[in-house]
Amino acid sequence: MNISPVVKVVQPSGILDSTKAESFRKEILNHVENGADIILINFKNVTFMDSSGLGALVLALKTVRAGGSQMLVCSINEQLKTLFELTSMDRVFTIYANQDDFNKAVLSKK
Amino acid sequence: MRQFPSDINALDKVLSWFEEMNRPFIPQKVWLQCQLALAEAFTNAVRHAHKNCSPDVTVEIEVTLLPQYLEIRIWDFGLPFDLEKQLKNVPETVNEKAEGGRGLRILHQIADELSYTRTDRNRNCLLLVKHY
Numbered sequence: 001m002n003i004s005p006v007v008k009v010v011q012p013s014g015i016l017d018s019t020k021a022e023s024f025r026k027e028i029l030n031h032v033e034n035g036a037d038i039i040l041i042n043f044k045n046v047t048f049m050d051s052s053g054l055g056a057l058v059l060a061l062k063t064v065r066a067g068g069s070q071m072l073v074c075s076i077n078e079q080l081k082t083l084f085e086l087t088s089m090d091r092v093f094t095i096y097a098n099q100d101d102f103n104k105a106v107l108s109k110k
Numbered sequence: 111m112r113q114f115p116s117d118i119n120a121l122d123k124v125l126s127w128f129e130e131m132n133r134p135f136i137p138q139k140v141w142l143q144c145q146l147a148l149a150e151a152f153t154n155a156v157r158h159a160h161k162n163c164s165p166d167v168t169v170e171i172e173v174t175l176l177p178q179y180l181e182i183r184i185w186d187f188g189l190p191f192d193l194e195k196q197l198k199n200v201p202e203t204v205n206e207k208a209e210g211g212r213g214l215r216i217l218h219q220i221a222d223e224l225s226y227t228r229t230d231r232n233r234n235c236l237l238l239v240k241h242y
Contacts, residue, residue: 015122018153048125050149051212082142086219087212 005037007107009099013045016053024053028060032067038106039064042099044075049083061092074102113168114152116160124152124171131173136180136242144180144240147220148173150213151184151236159188159234179222179241185233193226193236 008031012024031039041057043049064071074096076084084090096102112127114120128148132141148171155169170185197218217224223239 015125017118017121017149018157019118019121048145048149050121050146050153051216052153054212078138079142079145082139083146083216086143086146086216 004107006035007038007040008034008036009040009042011042011045014047016046016049016056018050018052021052021056025056025060028071029063032064032069037069039069039071040099040102041071041073042075043073043077043080044098046080047077049080051083051087054083054087054089058089058092072096072102072106074099111170111172113170115165116156116163116167116169117165118153118156120156121149121152125149127171128173131175133175136175140240140242143220144182144238147217147238147240148182148184150216151182151238154213154217155184155186155188155236159186159191161188163187179239182236182238182240184236185229186236187231187233190228191226191234193224197224 010024010027010031012020014020016024028039028041061071071093072095073093075098076095081090084093084095096105114124125145125148128145152169152171160167160169167187172181172183174181174183193214197214217238220240221238222241223237225237227235227237229235
């Protein structure tokens, strides 16, 4: 019997900076507390992220992993890519091109 | 040259003002790095230099596009601050798991030249030079 993992998608939008960092992090943590196995952060509606937004993401990753769940990332634009590369976060996060790629890679695995 | 309020919520205005200056001859990678550097510098000015100031105290920004490089200048009214000393204290590689401490490192990584000097009217000027 295969039990599908519980996947929750978090989809922030606009500018992800210090003004939104805390609520973004809390949304992720709520999913961890509610037993999500996989949390996918879909960045398709984020136009810009700064180091505060990235800080929140890193902090969330620690909590997710501590709770035994997984956090994955998809749909980052060129700006986010630039930020991830400069801070070597492209090596820390598993990044999918889009949600379809994530579905194929993660959900079709049995 | 443009003045912005010392308000973290003004970042979107800073970014859209900067975007108006984008030109096709500037490589996208360079432009995006400068956009990020500008955002980090602006939020640093608001959150640190102008920590105890009212939002009416402005942060002034000037962007100069030259044929080979661009210059970004950001003036604040904060106390003098030794950027070079601070940069020496920033570890060579920020721990990948650390939550903060990335702003200055990002500025340092992006800039070809970076300085922070005391100028007129009790102001400081952050200068960032980036070649295309």
